Amino acid sequence: MKNKEVINQQVEDTFKVLDSIEEVKVNHFFKHKVLQQINVEKAEKKSVFYWFTPKLQLATLCILLLLNFGTIFYLFNNSVDNTNTVSGIDAFAQEYSLQSENNSILN
Template structure:
């Protein structure tokens, strides 16, 4: 019973102390100032590809396209030599036993 009275007294003392707390008047710019300080302290993370600017992207794309066009031009200009290359491909296949006369998969 003594313990219950002690707990009730503690609860009442706590509520009295809460009633004694006065409202604090704060400058209405307080929140704005704090947010500005936080923004000033914030460290911005650098992007990994920040150096890969749109100009560099365009230059890279043009180089890749030029290489592809050069490859296609080279491939179609050497089409007259395809008869010679076919015979060399057949010789290569025959040398390494890549040609098979049977239809067996295990050959």
């Protein structure tokens, strides 16, 4: 029983303390000042490519895609015209004049 009485007394004391708390008056600009100090203290790291904005990324992607499509188109158009040419090692040897009648390794 004593335990319940002690607990009830502590609860009542706690409520009395809560009733005695007064309202704290703060300057109207307190929040603004604190947020400004936080922003000043916060050091933002700029990445290496901070100038590489999404607009610039999209433009770069479009240019690369156009170059790739142009290269593929050029490759397929030239492959049709070059069907009569010699291919492979023979073409390389002929281009750089590496053909010889001698079978020696040291030309």
